[in-house]
Amino acid sequence: MGARRGIDYIERLKNNPPETWIGKEKVTDPTTHPLIAPAVQSIARLYDSQWEPEKKPYMLSNSPDTGEWIGNSFLVPKSKEDLALRRLMHRDWAEETYGMMGRSTDFMSAMLTAWYVNSDFFGPYEENVRNYFEHVRENDLYLTHVLIDPQVDRSKPPSEQPDEFTYLGVVKETDEGIIVRGAKMLATAGPYADEMLVWPFHLRKPTEKDYKYAISFALPLNTPGVRLISREPFTRKSVYDHPLSSQFDELDGVVIFDDVLVPWERVFIYQDVERVNTIWKLNSNAMTGHQTAIRLQAKLQFLAGLVMKSTEMVNTNQFPHVQDMMGEITTYIELIRAAVIASEVTAQPNSAGIYMPNVTPLYAIRNSGNRWYPRVREIIQFAIAGGLMYQPADAGVFDSPIAGDIRKYYRGADVTAEEKIKLFKIAADIAVSDFGSRHELYERFYSGDPMFLRIQTQYTAYDKSESLALVDRLLASYELEKPVQEGVGK
Ligand SMILES: Cc1cc2nc3c(=O)[nH]c(=O)nc-3n(C[C@H](O)[C@H](O)[C@H](O)COP(=O)(O)OP(=O)(O)OC[C@H]3O[C@@H](n4cnc5c(N)ncnc54)[C@H](O)[C@@H]3O)c2cc1C
Numbered sequence: 001m002g003a004r005r006g007i008d009y010i011e012r013l014k015n016n017p018p019e020t021w022i023g024k025e026k027v028t029d030p031t032t033h034p035l036i037a038p039a040v041q042s043i044a045r046l047y048d049s050q051w052e053p054e055k056k057p058y059m060l061s062n063s064p065d066t067g068e069w070i071g072n073s074f075l076v077p078k079s080k081e082d083l084a085l086r087r088l089m090h091r092d093w094a095e096e097t098y099g100m101m102g103r104s105t106d107f108m109s110a111m112l113t114a115w116y117v118n119s120d121f122f123g124p125y126e127e128n129v130r131n132y133f134e135h136v137r138e139n140d141l142y143l144t145h146v147l148i149d150p151q152v153d154r155s156k157p158p159s160e161q162p163d164e165f166t167y168l169g170v171v172k173e174t175d176e177g178i179i180v181r182g183a184k185m186l187a188t189a190g191p192y193a194d195e196m197l198v199w200p201f202h203l204r205k206p207t208e209k210d211y212k213y214a215i216s217f218a219l220p221l222n223t224p225g226v227r228l229i230s231r232e233p234f235t236r237k238s239v240y241d242h243p244l245s246s247q248f249d250e251l252d253g254v255v256i257f258d259d260v261l262v263p264w265e266r267v268f269i270y271q272d273v274e275r276v277n278t279i280w281k282l283n284s285n286a287m288t289g290h291q292t293a294i295r296l297q298a299k300l301q302f303l304a305g306l307v308m309k310s311t312e313m314v315n316t317n318q319f320p321h322v323q324d325m326m327g328e329i330t331t332y333i334e335l336i337r338a339a340v341i342a343s344e345v346t347a348q349p350n351s352a353g354i355y356m357p358n359v360t361p362l363y364a365i366r367n368s369g370n371r372w373y374p375r376v377r378e379i380i381q382f383a384i385a386g387g388l389m390y391q392p393a394d395a396g397v398f399d400s401p402i403a404g405d406i407r408k409y410y411r412g413a414d415v416t417a418e419e420k421i422k423l424f425k426i427a428a429d430i431a432v433s434d435f436g437s438r439h440e441l442y443e444r445f446y447s448g449d450p451m452f453l454r455i456q457t458q459y460t461a462y463d464k465s466e467s468l469a470l471v472d473r474l475l476a477s478y479e480l481e482k483p484v485q486e487g488v489g490k
Contacts, residue, residue, distance in 0.1 A: 002068030003060050004140040005051060006044030013040065013192060018221035020191040020228040020253065030192045035233040038247050040192045042097055043142065046104055049096050050089075058088040063138060073109035073291075074137040076117060077355045083290070083344040086110075090294040099299025100248035100439070102292070102446055103188040108143035108197065110291045112136055114284035115268075117354050121275070121282055125268050132218055132266065136195070144193040144221075146184035146255045147201035157205050158213040168198070168257055169212040170271065177263040178270070180215070186252040187221075188446075190228045195220050196255065199269065199276060201448065206273045214276040216269035217262045225260035228253040234435040240395045243426045245435035252438075285447075289362030290343060292447070296369045297336040303376055304329040306427050307383050313412035313420050314387065325379045332372045339365045363457040370450045373443035380431040388428045391421050 001008070010031050020027040022035060030036040050059035050071055060069045072089040075082055093106045116133035119126045136143065149158065149167045158167035165171070168182030187196060199216035219226065230253040236242035269275045307326055311317035317326070343357035350356070381388065390410075397406045398418065410417035430436045444450055 001139050002063060002066065003050055003071050004047050006041075006046075006048040008140075009047045009142065010040060010044050012194060016194070016220065016222045018191055018193075018228050019226065020230055022230045022233065027191065034237075035235045035249075036191050036251060038235055039101075039189075039249055039251065042101060042247050043105065043189075043192065046093055046096055046101075047140070049092065055092055058085045059092065061085075065134060066138065068138070070137055071106075071109065071140055073106035074113055074133075076113060077347075078353055080344055080347060080355060083347060083355055083357055086290065087294060087340060087344065090291045091298060094295040094298035097248050098244070098302040099295050099297075100244055101189075101250050102295060102442055103144060103250055104295075105140075105142045107288060107291050107295075108145060109136070110287040111145070111284045112143065112197070114282050114287040114356065117350075117352075117356065118282045121279075122268055123272075123275070125270065128265055129268050132268075141194040142189070142192075143195050143197055143218075144187045144189045145197040145199075146187045146190070147199060148185045149200065149202055150183045150185055150254065157210055159205075159207075159209040167213055168200075168215070170215060171259060174261070177261050178215070178217075178267060180217075180257050180260050180262055183254055183256050185254045186231075187228060187255050188250050188252045188442075190221060190253045190255060191230055191251045193221055199279060203277050204273045211271040211273060214269065214271055214273045215267070216276060216279075217267050219260070219262060219266060223260055225258040227256040227258065229256065232434075234433070234438060236435075238394060240422065241393075241425055242429050242433070242435070244429040245433060249435055250442075283356055283359060285366075286343070286356040286359040286362065288447075289359055289366055290340065290357045293336050293340050293343075293362055293365045293369070296365070296373070296443075297333055297340070300329055300333050300336070300372075300376060303380065303430065304333060306423070306430075307380055310384050310387065310423055310427055313415050313423065315413045316383065322383050325383055329376055329379060332368075332376070335368070336365050360463075366447055367450070367454045367458055370444050370447070370453075374440050377431055377436065377440050380427055384424070384427050384431065387424055388432050391424050391428060395421075 014029060014031045017028065017030050020030065020036075027033050027036065031040050049055060059072055061072055061075055062068070063070045072085055075086055077083045077086060090106055093104050097104060112133050115129050119129040122129050152161055152166050158169065161167055165181040166183070168180055168184050171179040171181050184198060187193075190196065195218055197218045200213060204210050204214040221228070230251050233249055233251055234245050235249040236245045239246045304326060307329065308317065311322055311326070316322050339361035342361040343359070346358040347355040348358070392406060392410070397403060407417045410421055412420040430439065447453060
């Protein structure tokens, strides 16, 4: 099949719906469900956009196997130019949703591309990973991933949770595959994705009773026994009143595995503590970090524009501290832009001539973005202030007895009430809504606990040699008996 269009994605989802529960309601068709369909439509638009003639040169390339068009999110980069192509592709997918859909399909495709590039890591299951990547690429599938153990008792290992299979583990082996039971959080986009990739984010103990939790595999989301329990959707009906949450609410859900068969060909790591604990060796953070940095850049650019335009409408953009806050957002944007380019320019080929982005500058952005984003949301609140609450409940007011009040008191310095309310409702949707709060939580946590992430990547595993060498050089330049000043001026 190769690269899909929106209609292909929707048809497949309609025919293979994941078993999703919203409260006590079992969703039968996510493509028409009022709380899920808007996100489905947004994803469908992404699939369509990759075929737009002016974008096709960087969105698609030819499959090395079939020659058909495939998405460039699966492109194995063989040069720095390929990394630049990937950047253009990620940028377009991010801009298409204003950076609001963190788990657009290019995120997981980037991750799986890294798994494919480093598939020898999987030892006896290497072939399974390679075949799976090719299957996903050739069918342009939309993946989510579920890694986190359910938040039941964080003080205890998997084997000491209240039930042996609270955390996902192997119940038994059969000729066809393994039977797994337990739960995982959180499958962002799970209710409308095609498949999920599973492995444990938390380290596993090298003790026999914890082996069964050291697994990785992939499955279609509509596999029998798989259930998704969705959080409360934040989807709203009116695009005018809720321009973002009406279109881009990425649903998150807990995945329950109720004695699910994972066929052997879909098993990637099996009861192997050493491998699940060293999965970072796949360097998938280089590929996903490229995508997440580019997406964050698009999101911050959009939000910067939002603050610039809304403060201009009421002339608060003349005040120095408001300008300073807008300058803070653009500073973050430029740091991301520089880090992305640095990750490409300093990329080094591996022994097979494949260029993964240099992960070091991308880690710096990941470890900053999770702190910058809450600050940017705060800036929107400081800069627009009561304006975020000073909007009529819905667009119906323009056709009501109070329309005159609205036109008189809701206008801006030089713009009509219609223009101003339209813009300020976007700002309110990201700054003070439930949808906006979820975005703050997402940016803080989507790649793990921000504190542990920074400790691991910016301190424990960070190359400290340059910093220490500078200190050592100065230390070596003087001694207690011979102060630096001795002899000066003689
Ligand atoms: C909106 C959203 C979308 C997400 N999407 C996905 C997704 O698509 N796929 C996916 O797999 N995951 C997803 N996640 C999960 C995300 O990866 C986790 O939220 C993140 O790793 C933090 O884990 P946790 O939520 O279980 O928090 P916890 O690990 O329970 O942490 C809670 C608090 O306890 C502290 N803490 C926990 N353990 C320890 C410890 N051992 N020592 C000291 N302090 C500790 C933490 O520092 C934190 O302050 C998503 C999360 C959010 C919020």
